[in-house]
Amino acid sequence: MRAKAGLLAGVTVLVAACGGTVAGSGGGGGDGQGSTEPLKVGVITGLTGAYVQLGEEQRNGAELAVKLLGEKAGDRPIELIVRDDQLKPDIALREAQALVQEEQVDFLTGCVSAATTLAVNQVASQAGVPYLGTCQTEQLNRPPNYDEAITYHLAPTPSQGINSASPFICENLGQKVFLLLPDYAFGYEQEAAYTTAIPEQSGCSVAGTAYFPLGTTDFNPFIPTIEGSGADALVYGGVGRDQVSFLRQADQFGLTDRIPTFLTLEDLSFDQELGFDLIDGTYAMAAFWWNVDDENVQTYVEAYREEYDTPPGGYGVYLYNALNLIASAVEEGNDTPETFRDWMEGREVSLGQGDMTIRECDHQALAPIYILEGLAADEAESRGGDAEFGLREVVETVPGSEETAPTCDEVKEEFQRVGG
Amino acid sequence: MDQLLSQLVLGVVSGALLVLLALGLNLIFGLLEFINFAHGALYMVGAYLTSYLAVATGTIWLALLVVPVAMALIGAGLERTLIRPMYGRDQVDALLLTFGLTYILIEGVRYVAGSGGRRVPAPEILAFQVNLGLGRPVPAYLLFVVLAVALVVGGLWLFLQKTNVGLIVRAGIRDHIMIRALGVRFDRYRTLVFAIGIAVAGIAGVLTGPITGVFPEMGADILILAFVVVVVGGMGSFWGAVVAGLLIGVLVSVTTLYASVYAGIVPFVLMILVMTFRPRGLLGAT
Numbered sequence: 200m201r202a203k204a205g206l207l208a209g210v211t212v213l214v215a216a217c218g219g220t221v222a223g224s225g226g227g228g229g230d231g232q233g234s235t236e237p238l239k240v241g242v243i244t245g246l247t248g249a250y251v252q253l254g255e256e257q258r259n260g261a262e263l264a265v266k267l268l269g270e271k272a273g274d275r276p277i278e279l280i281v282r283d284d285q286l287k288p289d290i291a292l293r294e295a296q297a298l299v300q301e302e303q304v305d306f307l308t309g310c311v312s313a314a315t316t317l318a319v320n321q322v323a324s325q326a327g328v329p330y331l332g333t334c335q336t337e338q339l340n341r342p343p344n345y346d347e348a349i350t351y352h353l354a355p356t357p358s359q360g361i362n363s364a365s366p367f368i369c370e371n372l373g374q375k376v377f378l379l380l381p382d383y384a385f386g387y388e389q390e391a392a393y394t395t396a397i398p399e400q401s402g403c404s405v406a407g408t409a410y411f412p413l414g415t416t417d418f419n420p421f422i423p424t425i426e427g428s429g430a431d432a433l434v435y436g437g438v439g440r441d442q443v444s445f446l447r448q449a450d451q452f453g454l455t456d457r458i459p460t461f462l463t464l465e466d467l468s469f470d471q472e473l474g475f476d477l478i479d480g481t482y483a484m485a486a487f488w489w490n491v492d493d494e495n496v497q498t499y500v501e502a503y504r505e506e507y508d509t510p511p512g513g514y515g516v517y518l519y520n521a522l523n524l525i526a527s528a529v530e531e532g533n534d535t536p537e538t539f540r541d542w543m544e545g546r547e548v549s550l551g552q553g554d555m556t557i558r559e560c561d562h563q564a565l566a567p568i569y570i571l572e573g574l575a576a577d578e579a580e581s582r583g584g585d586a587e588f589g590l591r592e593v594v595e596t597v598p599g600s601e602e603t604a605p606t607c608d609e610v611k612e613e614f615q616r617v618g619g
Numbered sequence: 620m621d622q623l624l625s626q627l628v629l630g631v632v633s634g635a636l637l638v639l640l641a642l643g644l645n646l647i648f649g650l651l652e653f654i655n656f657a658h659g660a661l662y663m664v665g666a667y668l669t670s671y672l673a674v675a676t677g678t679i680w681l682a683l684l685v686v687p688v689a690m691a692l693i694g695a696g697l698e699r700t701l702i703r704p705m706y707g708r709d710q711v712d713a714l715l716l717t718f719g720l721t722y723i724l725i726e727g728v729r730y731v732a733g734s735g736g737r738r739v740p741a742p743e744i745l746a747f748q749v750n751l752g753l754g755r756p757v758p759a760y761l762l763f764v765v766l767a768v769a770l771v772v773g774g775l776w777l778f779l780q781k782t783n784v785g786l787i788v789r790a791g792i793r794d795h796i797m798i799r800a801l802g803v804r805f806d807r808y809r810t811l812v813f814a815i816g817i818a819v820a821g822i823a824g825v826l827t828g829p830i831t832g833v834f835p836e837m838g839a840d841i842l843i844l845a846f847v848v849v850v851v852g853g854m855g856s857f858w859g860a861v862v863a864g865l866l867i868g869v870l871v872s873v874t875t876l877y878a879s880v881y882a883g884i885v886p887f888v889l890m891i892l893v894m895t896f897r898p899r900g901l902l903g904a905t
Contacts, residue, residue: 246734247734247836248836249836251734251735252734252735255734382879382880382883409875409879410879410880411879411882412882412883414836414840416827416830416831416837416840416841417633417830417831419629419632419633419761419830419872420626420629420630420633420871420872420875420876420882421875421879422625422629422755423622423625423626423629423755423876424622424626424875424876424879426755427622427876440736440832440834443736443831443832444830444831444832447829447830447831447832448830448831451741451758451760451761451830452748452755452756452757452758453748453756468735472735472736472737472738472832474738
């Protein structure tokens with residue numbers, strides 16, 4: 200019996216270590232250029248795991264962009280190679296190596312997890328392949344990860360979003376804010392940003408913080424902790440299935456009725472899974488919302504709907520933008536890391552998120568942040584249009600600017616401090 | 620104090636669902652000496668069946684009757700076809716087989732139902748909260764889950780203790796060679812126990828749906844915890860699985876209150892302690 204228990208315990212540890220997944224394989228190094236050669240773009244994103252909807256949106260956004268570009272960047276046919284990182288840095292590393300060495304991609308892009316983006320950036324930096332990160336993290340374009348020759352960040356940093364949202368939270372939801380955050384890099388970045396931004400608002404404070412592991416399904420034990428903290432507003436920082444599980448359970452306890460709840464990251468796919476009942480009365484921030492009144496946003500939305508029969512969520516647009524930026528640069532002859540960098544720095548474009556600037560000091564995209572309110576079904580109906588997808592409406596728009604992101608002076612100071 | 624009591628109650632709820640999965644695993648491992656790595660995926664299949672039935676009927680009541688029966692039939696079919704050839708072979712073969720089965724089931728569900736999750740409506744009749752005098756009300760559905768698990772555990776225990784079939788199963792867990800020597804057609808009991816184990820996993824799937832919704836990977840993490848419960852409670856120990864499941868649920872819940880960041884490792888720390896100081900488990904046979 201003891202031997203059996205040992206075997207089972209061994210299996211348990213093994214399974215826990217593997218996370219129940221199968222890994223891919225990797226390769227060597229190099230790149231390839233040529234004016235009529237295929238333009239190879241490697242996309243690494245999470246196509247399995249807790250953020251699968253976001254990963255699928257990214258793949259859709261990339262494929263849609265390539266289709267709308269006529270599958271060409273100038274004279275070069277675009278070849279898109281999509282890989283699944285399973286949200287695991289080690290797999291992201293191997294897939295990035297395989298894309299760089301075996302497929303000899305010209306550009307890398309994609310990611311839905313802060314942990315995997317750093318792994319991809321590391322490989323890209325070693326190989327000298329430009330990488331356009333597309334998940335919300337502070338670390339990608341900060342030392343020691345930032346490589347000015349190849350690193351770009353198209354998604355907002357958590358502090359950009361949180362600096363934009365904190366005044367709204369404190370003025371409209373509550374002054375004692377509880378933070379329920381995921382226990383990995385994205386959660387800790389949120390904590391740093393919220394604990395800085397919230398006390399800066401008059402009379403506002405952080406009432407408590409709790410962390411939950413990625414992939415948590417049982418949020419019930421957190422409910423008394425939140426209520427016992429005396430908080431009058433709740434910030435929930437999880438994404439994907441975690442968010443769906445949390446809001447379901449919070450609703451069963453009536454928590455979201457008693458304590459106004461704000462979601463750090465919203466996506467239409469989660470909203471659809473939750474339905475009007477569960478998101479009614481919640482608030483969220485997003486770098487993209489499908490019915491924003493902007494010509495370029497609507498061009499993207501209409502094309503996406505035609506292709507996939509649903510409006511896009513928030514993560515596909517980063518890949519749509521990335522492919523458009525890469526194709527435009529290459530079409531104008533900027534297909535080396537050096538010329539691409541010159542082309543990108545300070546670029547002002549209007550793509551799927553509307554107006555956007557890639558600032559020079561850290562290659563960070565500055566785009567608007569939207570504060571969204573969840574609607575009841577009858578409210579969505581009364582707004583007209585596509586009530587089925589009108590689960591939220593924009594209640595505030597914060598333009599992308601240096602006021603919400605760390606300023607370039609602050610960024611330079613940070614680089615100097617660490618010798619970057 | 621109210622807060623601590625609330626955490627204890629919610630820990631019991633969390634632990635109750637673990638108990639169901641661990642009991643099925645334990646029964647199968649006890650009698651068949653077979654580590655069913657696909658147990659979590661079968662639990663997920665049960666949850667998906669529940670989702671479709673619940674959406675069609677508007678409630679989970681029909682699923683609570685139909686899904687355990689369907690899962691028992693699936694379990695019996697699997698035992699007769701895929702599992703039976705594994706008896707007497709290296710445990711690694713069984714692990715590889717059920718590992719592969721897990722992937723087939725997950726990918727199959729993704730193919731049929733998509734990668735996103737599905738909703739399972741909670742019963743309207745239980746859409747209220749109960750004040751247990753703990754300061755904070757508890758959703759009635761969660762209390763129903765505890766009651767349902769208690770009924771399943773009680774029913775299983777009575778089945779094993781009070782029926783001739785249960786007697787043979789218990790004897791088989793203790794010494795199946797002797798049972799065979801007495802002329803009992805043991806293969807039938809293996810099929811029965813595997814079917815019961817999968818049916819119980821199906822019940823766990825039914826009960827979980829309204830709490831978390833359903834999604835293809837939902838069986839992966841909870842299976843790991845169910846394995847931990849089996850080891851901590853003791854291999855083949857019925858009440859060991861019950862006690863360990865509830866204990867782990869409560870410990871995780873209470874740790875969440877004081878140090879949420881460490882709550883996830885509590886079950887594994889407990890497993891290491893038990894493996895070190897009481898290798899047969901809390902209530903395992905000597």
